[in-house]
Amino acid sequence: IAGITQAPTSQILAAGRRMTLRCTQDMRHNAMYWYRQDLGLGLRLIHYSNTAGTTGKGEVPDGYSVSRANTDDFPLTLASAVPSQTSVYFCASSDSDFNEQFFGPGTRLTVL
């Protein structure tokens, strides 16, 4: 693995189903983030984690949950998907010693 990866690349999901979006980084970054990007609204923060074992809520956390069991992985779970969660989801990471965020390639999720 080089950098930050996300899976799946895209997914079509029926409303009411549970879905976990996966994110893994191999840069040993402390902080990780989940954003959703919708046309005209830009990137909005869903949840973040400053270090393994801790998580925090962002701007739009409702309907989403995260866990940070170790440094590398930061999965995002939709417990019961709704059509308004149709979006492109980006995972990102950053090191406390550096400033920039590194973004994964994104997951395009469609909820029908």
Add this chain to the structure above:
Amino acid sequence: GQNIDQPTEMTATEGAIVQINCTYQTSGFNGLFWYQQHAGEAPTFLSYNVLDGLEEKGRFSSFLSRSKGYSYLLLKELQMKDSASYLCAVRDGSYIPTFGRGTSLIVHP
């Protein structure tokens, strides 16, 4: 909370110079970032400003005025490949960055 404003769309000619502005209001300030995002791709880091002044990096420069809550990204010698969205992000007292809605730049021949 934070309020970040940037123009929705700009157009420019290949070879020209374009300035993309970003204004912000935030409680606490710990840096301003610019990212580039091509259609269908992930954002990539361009620049970071935490002190007032101009940071130059090749064809791209970024300026910050903390007292005015203002930044701009200057792109020189525009190329067709510079057609992309440019995202301004501000890090507040919590060190969590918040993104503006982005500026779509269209470069035409």
